[in-house]
Amino acid sequence: MTASTPPAPVLVLFRDDFRLSDNPALHAACASGQPVLCAFVQDDACMPQGVIGWWLGQAAAALADALSQQGGVLLTPHGETLPVVLDLAKAAGVSDVFWNRRYDPVGKERDTALKAALTERGVTVHSLSARLLHEPWTVRTGAGQPYRIFTAWWRAARELGEPGRPLPAPQEIRFAPVPRGFKKDLAPGALLTPALPDDATQAAQYWPCSEEQARTILEDFLDDTLAHYDTDRDRPDREGTSGLSPYLRAGLISARQIWQAARQAEARSGDHLNTEKFLSELGWRDFGWMQLFYEPDIPTRNLRSEFDQMPWENDAEAFTAWTEGRTGYPLVDAGMRELRATGTMHNRVRMVVASFLTKHLLTDWRKGERWFYERLVDADPALNAMNWQWCAGTGIDASPWFRIFNPVGQSEKFDPSGAYIRTWVPELAGLPDKLIHTPWKVDAALSRSLRFVPGKTYPHPIVDLKQARAIALERYRTLKKDDQTQN
Ligand SMILES: Cc1cc2nc3c(=O)[nH]c(=O)nc-3n(C[C@H](O)[C@H](O)[C@H](O)COP(=O)(O)OP(=O)(O)OC[C@H]3O[C@@H](n4cnc5c(N)ncnc54)[C@H](O)[C@@H]3O)c2cc1C
Known part of the structure; x- marks a missing residue:
């Protein structure tokens, strides 16, 4: 690169991590000092149908909105991940691609193939850890096997220490120009936002979709509900839980952010019992993903x-x-x-x-x-x-x-x-x-x-x-x- 050559852009791929804060892929891309392209590939093999399809579409639209407030765009090309990303990387002259890791079988397979193809073309791939408190393979028995009992797994997970601290949202994102041929892929026009089923009459009003909304729900939960979580979490007639699961699912908030905020609330209130109970539910979330990682057919096969x-x-x-x-x-x-x-x-x-x-x-x-x-x-x-x-x-x-x-x-x-x-x-x-x-x-x-x-x-x-x-x-x-x- 000579003094006059502009630096090559880098590409961030969003998938189920539709947020700016505590997003290691975005953070690392911005830290590279190179201009950044942001994309969400609408790959049918990775896009679920039903209400969750609607929700992920809303979350992608919310991210596009957040990026546009920073003066940028979210590219949302449609197609199979591998050829789409290769085309985009080539058209933009991308030097590096960043993403947060997936652990589901289709996502893993897609990402492994993509990494190999990009590397072969001289593009450096950075895959980072964002979804869970701990990577699924890091908590193992003394014999190096995955745990089968939650309490033993949780004890071992806790021995790894507190999860990593969440990252702040980038203060500024220097956006790269959209390459020719990809202007048609700019959200919102290009983003498919599946409709809700007709009888899901209250879903849209129940679930306002944005990163900011997720943070507000977390803060309200910590202020008003956490103090009686242990007694009220089983009561459907009360507001006894956080209501954060859809936001976690779409990555509008991260488990590490929730963990840290709960710890800060605990430091203020001294309420260890309720905090631990709540954090152990986040543990169940990691435990579930550990199971899917090792048993990719868990949605269809009796484990017994x-x-x-x-x-x-x-x-x-x-x-x-x-x-x-x-x-x-x-x-x-x-x-x-x-x-x-x-x-x-x-x-x-x-x-x-x-x-x-x-x-x-x-x-x-x-x-x-x-x-x-x-x-x-x-x-x-x-x-x-x-x-x-x-x-x-x-x-x-x-x-x-x-x-x-x-x-x-x-x-x-x-x-x-x-x-x-x-x-x-x-x-x-x-x-x-x-x-x-x-x-x-x-x-x-x-x-x-x-x-x-x-x-x-x-x-x-x-x-x-x-x-x-x-x-x-x-x-x-x-x-x-x-x-x-x-x-
Ligand atoms: C049959 C069945 C199916 C379920 N399907 C899903 C699903 O598809 N997606 C989903 O997110 N949860 C599922 N759960 C778990 C649980 O019901 C929801 O996570 C919880 O109701 C979400 O509400 P909350 O965010 O207010 O939970 P809170 O009590 O506030 O818990 C905080 C977070 O901990 C995690 N968590 C809580 N309970 C569990 C649990 N039992 N297993 C794993 N993680 C947990 C969730 O991420 C949740 O958001 C299922 C439970 C049952 C019994």
């Missing part, structure tokens, strides 16, 4: 292979009733309707509906996993699969099959006054607190006065809990017996 022989019922009508919130069990129906309307569901209720589907309705967990993946705004390949396998008892460190949640008992315990049920199942809103969990017990006199007719105004239960539980346990006993005979 004895379940490969499970004689699931897979009753299509029952499955539809479950997806539509018409099972006749109020807490299950409230959760499934909340999911449909807003793209989310409280964690406790996710566990109850998953247990109900797999154990009372004897439906293969993979059907539930797929439905959640289509409808959740935080749909995450690692966390959704790990949690479904946990609930179904098919996973590692999972709730055992014989632990079958009773949806009535769970409802009475975690939504005692029925406030959550009343929000999502309006036809039950007039029932007294005691009966809201068991509407089939409404007697004739009350039925007349409330104009509530069990079986008409609201469905009768689609299964008898006691009977369904006995069948589920029997199926499992037979499965275990067969498994032992075969071994």
Whole structure:
């Protein structure tokens, strides 16, 4: 390079890290002192459908907006990652490409191939760590194996020390000119923003999408909710959790930023108990990604292979009733309707509906996993699969099959006054607190006065809990017996 030659630009690829702050790829690109091109490749193989497709589109648009406020642009070319990036790098004369690492099987495969192709062409690739608290391969047993039990994994993860400190947003980004041939790929015109399903009527209002919004939600949570996290996190009738999962999913905020802010709040309040409980949930997130890293087929394969022989019922009508919130069990129906309307569901209720589907309705967990993946705004390949396998008892460190949640008992315990049920199942809103969990017990006199007719105004239960539980346990006993005979 002579004194008069302008420095070559560098390229930053955004994927599921739509933020300016604590973005190691962007930070390192800016620190290079070279002009920066920012791009998000719309590669169909990496772009999920459903509500999460909508959400990631919103997040990319928010990033484009944030970059334009800095005087720059986000290029959003459409196509297969490898040829698109090679073309772009060549057209712009890029010397270096920066990205934050992906750990899902398709992303990993795409990035490995891309790195090889760019390196071959003399372009230097920098892949950085941004998504998790710790890289998935850094926490291992003494024998060098991945952990299978969360508590042991978490202890080992904590021994690595506090996660790295988050990086600030770059003070200034010196943008490179957009190469000819790529002007058509400028957001917003070029950005595909999938529409929400028609019945996700409240999702857009529930989920304002920006990096700033994620920070505000975090601050509000730390100020108002963290102090009772340990007691309220299981209560769907209260604001007991952070609501940050969609923002983490799209990388509008990082786990390290949340960790550091929680530690700062702890230093102010001295509240160790609630802070630790909250941070351990971020630990579960890392644990889920560690599982996907080592078991890339976790969304489709029983991690406990004895379940490969499970004689699931897979009753299509029952499955539809479950997806539509018409099972006749109020807490299950409230959760499934909340999911449909807003793209989310409280964690406790996710566990109850998953247990109900797999154990009372004897439906293969993979059907539930797929439905959640289509409808959740935080749909995450690692966390959704790990949690479904946990609930179904098919996973590692999972709730055992014989632990079958009773949806009535769970409802009475975690939504005692029925406030959550009343929000999502309006036809039950007039029932007294005691009966809201068991509407089939409404007697004739009350039925007349409330104009509530069990079986008409609201469905009768689609299964008898006691009977369904006995069948589920029997199926499992037979499965275990067969498994032992075969071994
Ligand atoms: C059947 C089932 C499916 C699920 N699918 C998903 C999914 O697709 N995407 C997803 O993000 N979460 C999933 N979860 C986990 C959990 O329900 C959500 O992360 C949580 O409800 C998000 O709310 P929050 O951000 O207010 O959580 P908080 O309680 O505030 O927790 C903070 C963060 O910790 C992480 N976290 C919390 N609980 C869990 C958990 N059980 N497993 C892993 N990480 C956790 C999340 O990143 C969350 O944002 C699933 C749980 C179940 C039982």
